[in-house]
Amino acid sequence: MHSDNWAQKAKQMGYRSRAVFKLEEILQKIRIKDVLNILDLGSAPGGWSQLTKKKYPNAEVFAIDVLDMDPIDGVNFFHESIENISNIEAINSLKGNFNLVISDIAPNITGISAIDGENIFELNQLTIEVAKNFLDSGGTLIMKTFQNNMLKSLRKDMELSFKIVQTYKPAASKKQSGEIYLYGVK
Numbered sequence: 535m536h537s538d539n540w541a542q543k544a545k546q547m548g549y550r551s552r553a554v555f556k557l558e559e560i561l562q563k564i565r566i567k568d569v570l571n572i573l574d575l576g577s578a579p580g581g582w583s584q585l586t587k588k589k590y591p592n593a594e595v596f597a598i599d600v601l602d603m604d605p606i607d608g609v610n611f612f613h614e615s616i617e618n619i620s621n622i623e624a625i626n627s628l629k630g631n632f633n634l635v636i637s638d639i640a641p642n643i644t645g646i647s648a649i650d651g652e653n654i655f656e657l658n659q660l661t662i663e664v665a666k667n668f669l670d671s672g673g674t675l676i677m678k679t680f681q682n683n684m685l686k687s688l689r690k691d692m693e694l695s696f697k698i699v700q701t702y703k704p705a706a707s708k709k710q711s712g713e714i715y716l717y718g719v720k
Contacts, residue, residue: 540706544581551581553638555706557676558585560715563702566674569593571632573625573668575616575661576639578603583611586636593633596625616664628668635665637677647682655684658716659691666695669720681712692718 540552547554569590574583577597587595587608595609598619603611612622616639620626639661641653658679665675675696679688693699696718707713 549581549584550579552706554581554585556704556715557582557636557638558589559704559706560676560702560717561589564674564676564700564717566634569633571628571634572596573632573635573664574598574609575635575637575664577611580604580606580609580611582636582638583609586634590634594628596628598622598625616660619664619668625668630668631670632668633670633673635661635669635673635675637661637665637675640678640680651680651682651684654680654682655688658688662688662692662695665718665720671720673720674717675720676715676717678713678715681714685714689716692716696720 540555544552544554570593572586572593572595574595574597576599577583578599578601580603583595583597583606587606597609597611598614598616600615602613610624614622639657641657643650658677661677669675679685689699698719700717702715702717
């Protein structure tokens with residue numbers, strides 16, 4: 535399926551972005567069960583929140599982003615930076631009780647590889663810290679990152695706090711994109 539077809543298919547199915555197919559493929563691969571609380575970091579425009587709410591209808595979904603997001607039934611959205619996540623009482627009260635943390639966060643790309651690589655690495659490090667603090671034992675983190683010279687270091691950092699760490703490139707990712715996903719089980 536061509537990359538343009540993913541966006542068309544998402545629109546036809548009522549999803550907000552083509553990214554839902556990336557997450558869906560990863561979720562099918564790792565088969566997470568008993569999901570009660572989901573934390574969606576960098577959630578706008580909301581495709582991942584839509585998908586997780588549909589896939590786990592009994593789960594509480596908490597979404598946070600610096601970009602605004604139109605409401606989604608059953609999703610608690612907070613217009614805030616993840617750096618301030620501890621200030622959000624509804625999320626902070628569930629610290630250590632999330633079964634799934636998903637992150638589609640990416641910085642604005644400058645085109646300068648050294649700057650972009652550093653910005654991606656910093657956001658990924660922040661995502662790992664949030665996941666370490668908010669996931670329960672056995673919880674799963676799924677995080678977008680990019681293939682660059684810092685990926686090996688990022689993966690090693692993740693392996694310090696997660697029992698299983700895997701890299702995955704879903705079919706819906708554009709072939710020419712350096713986008714890749716890391717997932718880990720705490």
